[in-house]
Amino acid sequence: MDDAPQDLRARRHAATHQEIHRAALDLFEQQGVRETTVQQIADRAGISTRTFFRHFTSKEQAALPGQRRLRQAIDGLDVPADATLPDLLSAVESTAAAAMSAGDEEARRLARLLAAEPDLRGLAAAQERQLAQRLRARLTALRPELDPRTLLVLAEVAVAVWNALWARWAETQDTDPLDLYRSAQADLRAIVR
Amino acid sequence: MDDAPQDLRARRHAATHQEIHRAALDLFEQQGVRETTVQQIADRAGISTRTFFRHFTSKEQAALPGQRRLRQAIDGLDVPADATLPDLLSAVESTAAAAMSAGDEEARRLARLLAAEPDLRGLAAAQERQLAQRLRARLTALRPELDPRTLLVLAEVAVAVWNALWARWAETQDTDPLDLYRSAQADLRAIVR
DNA sequence: GGAAATGATGTCACATCGTGCCAACATGTC
């Protein structure tokens, strides 16, 4: 996508980054996270362990995508001035769903790995909490006149639906994300009513 | 509470456990998690580092309570046979709220620490995901005839409300948990509708 | 074109984490 002939350094850096990422994914799939050492990942990527730690803070980090897309989606979130609370919720969820369907093949690998590797789940959970925080901040910035408590609940519920969606999508490898999204919305209404 | 003169070994074990926990909490508050070594905690608790790692798998673990109460609340969860989905949700949430108000002074310390220490938040997030998993399993066991997808959403939403509740309680040091609970329920209805 | 600044990488040393192993000791059982 971004083939801009930027800095040669920046390009090499990004290439190495990707290289490490792929090496980690491969090795984790083959032998599991616990059994894989940073040394092995570095060898396969053709770099030193010191360089590895300049790209990622831990081997678990190397496998996870970093949520760039979702973070951007949250920061760029906007709604019409007269949006009601339910409007807000659907706005948040639809942007999340959009960011989700964008990731394709690698997302599958990730999902499989996450299901099998508790170590990765821990880090993923931490990342998710950060997203919830960020979403909450964005919402209060967007609607300072609303009760912060309400917006907190809104953010948490949005993340909850996102969680359910993703878990379900990871389990049933063949379903369309949009179907899941719609059914989750129906479920939500039936539950709360 | 459980002063049963059980095994002398078991009592000593539990005492050491508590000792380590308190030592960790004290040191983390004084100097932060990153700056505290397992060696320091062990010294303060009067044990060796080897023994420390027989009680906790990491220094972060030593600070966190382990969620015994919540796990029990989930496993012991039960509902009348004719309970609707909203009934289920309130049942789950009220048991969670009950388990919450039980922890008193130490919960405050924990909340402060969690707010200040990202390392602890990571582990707490992982624990929370486990609780969500457990709740989901319990719900499907309780209501096998319902759509698993719906129960998944239900479990996630319950955890979301629980999150919002706890975050809010940690921020406003003086509010009654029950008030927060009621207002969160109202918010939830306003959001979904 | 050629310095000089900037940045990425590798090597080394080091503190810490976490675990397997074994010997010493305390507790519970008969």
Place this chain on the structure above:
DNA sequence: GACATGTTGGCACGATGTGACATCATTTCC
């Protein structure tokens, strides 16, 4: 009291993660 069982500490070890410095490639500036 003798034996079985469980807990502890000490030791060694591999792995994680970071600071410091030298080296080399690139950018920038003249």
